[in-house]
Amino acid sequence: MSMPTWITERLPDMTRSQFDRWQQLFEERTGNHIGWGHRSILQAGVVRRMRELGINEHDSYLELVNRPSSNMEWARLIEYLTVRETRFFRHLPSYDTAQEFIASLLASDRTRPIEAWSVGCSTGEETWSMAMLLSQMVSRQDRVIPFTVTGTDISLEALAHARRGVYSNSRLFGLDTALTDRFFQSVGSREVSICPRLKERVCFTRVNVLNLDRAPMGNMDLIFCQNLLIYFRRWRRITIIEQLVERLAPGGLLVLGPGEISQWSHPDLEPVGCEQVLAFRKKAQTAREKLLNSFSAMKAREE
Ligand SMILES: C[S@@+](CC[C@H](N)C(=O)[O-])C[C@H]1O[C@@H](n2cnc3c(N)ncnc32)[C@H](O)[C@@H]1O
Structure with missing residues (x-):
């Protein structure tokens, strides 16, 4: 059985304007600010979720997440975008x-x-x-x-x-x-x-x-x-x-x-x-x- 092409194909990198729109949405909703220099954090999370959904256009996924009815989808995506590193008695x-x-x-x-x-x-x-x-x-x-x-x-x-x-x-x-x-x-x-x-x-x-x-x-x-x-x-x-x-x-x-x-x-x-x-x-x-x-x-x- 062959794999669907969306799994094997590399998704295109985010353009600067797509990154800016994602970053703005992420910051508005969570407060986290990711600069262009760290775009790989945002891109890796978004692309991972797009692969799961079989979406290969950044704009289509952004449009989906922006819909008022997409609360559940946003909650799923958050799991891939937040940094969770921690330890017992860390400091x-x-x-x-x-x-x-x-x-x-x-x-x-x-x-x-x-x-x-x-x-x-x-x-x-x-x-x-x-x-x-x-x-x-x-x-x-x-x-x-x-x-x-x-x-x-x-x-x-x-x-x-x-x-x-x-x-x-x-x-x-x-x-x-x-x-x-x-x-x-x-x-x-x-x-x-x-x-x-x-x-x-x-x-x-x-x-x-x-x-x-x-x-x-x-x-x-x-x-x-x-x-x-x-x-x-x-x-x-x-x-x-x-x-x-x-x-x-x-x-x-x-x-x-x-x-x-x-x-x-x-x-x-x-x-x-x-x-x-x-x-x-x-x-x-x-x-x-x-x-x-x-x-x-x-x-x-x-x-
Ligand atoms: C790096 S961990 C820090 C964990 C722990 N406080 C420590 O110092 O080890 C950051 C945590 O902040 C959470 N976080 C990020 N944005 C948040 C927000 N807007 N509201 C609440 N928690 C948030 C993340 O989900 C993540 O679990």
């Missing part, structure tokens, strides 16, 4: 900063559960790492302090993997055995699964960071958003970081990827951690609250 200095922060929460007399959020969680390694850290620290306390961790991403496939919590043995390379013995169980000889006790504390859901205004998360104690914003333009990074700050509880910690935003400050945030870390703690009282309080005090004096 250790960031976790050291989170550890110090959690220790400070545990040293206080708080009773409210600790709530953490992993934004752009990919296949879940970051979310599970945060949950392992919290679980270890909370279990050393002599009182019960519940915690929850939410992982969000735009990719449904990545979220399904994250929820399953099954990883190949090689993904655990370099992790402390005290950690792996406690939080993973073997699935056959080649894979491990996150233990059910940790799974009870974690949930995953789809959130596009361009629609954070619709996300129900709020009053978060700890937010990790690493290796997502690097693909965004600066003005968009700032908008998203500001929205994350709104969702932080007073005193909460925001951890970004090193170098993901430079020469930027926020009136409600104080930088924390060592120089390898890009993390900020939200002030207990925001600039707006301070202003409102001083107005009320002034008003009270006048009366």
Whole structure:
């Protein structure tokens, strides 16, 4: 049996104007910006999906994806366009900063559960790492302090993997055995699964960071958003970081990827951690609250 010609034939490269239209659509819908120099990322994903569908004209596929009824097709394509690289405890200095922060929460007399959020969680390694850290620290306390961790991403496939919590043995390379013995169980000889006790504390859901205004998360104690914003333009990074700050509880910690935003400050945030870390703690009282309080005090004096 001979193969259909669309599988064996090389599809034509995107022209500059086709690339520009794809890039514009991708950026409008996901925030990710791909320059012409990195066009192979966009082209490889689009061509792969076109092959699956048996479409060999870039313009025809673009027209299909642009149809208002093509939400499902867009969701399929996203799976081929997003960069999902991740690891457990990917950037250790960031976790050291989170550890110090959690220790400070545990040293206080708080009773409210600790709530953490992993934004752009990919296949879940970051979310599970945060949950392992919290679980270890909370279990050393002599009182019960519940915690929850939410992982969000735009990719449904990545979220399904994250929820399953099954990883190949090689993904655990370099992790402390005290950690792996406690939080993973073997699935056959080649894979491990996150233990059910940790799974009870974690949930995953789809959130596009361009629609954070619709996300129900709020009053978060700890937010990790690493290796997502690097693909965004600066003005968009700032908008998203500001929205994350709104969702932080007073005193909460925001951890970004090193170098993901430079020469930027926020009136409600104080930088924390060592120089390898890009993390900020939200002030207990925001600039707006301070202003409102001083107005009320002034008003009270006048009366
Ligand atoms: C490189 S991974 C980072 C994973 C993890 N945070 C880490 O640092 O290891 C980037 C993730 O961001 C997700 N992503 C890209 N655009 C997004 C968007 N607009 N909204 C939510 N997630 C997005 C991708 O699907 C991908 O899983």
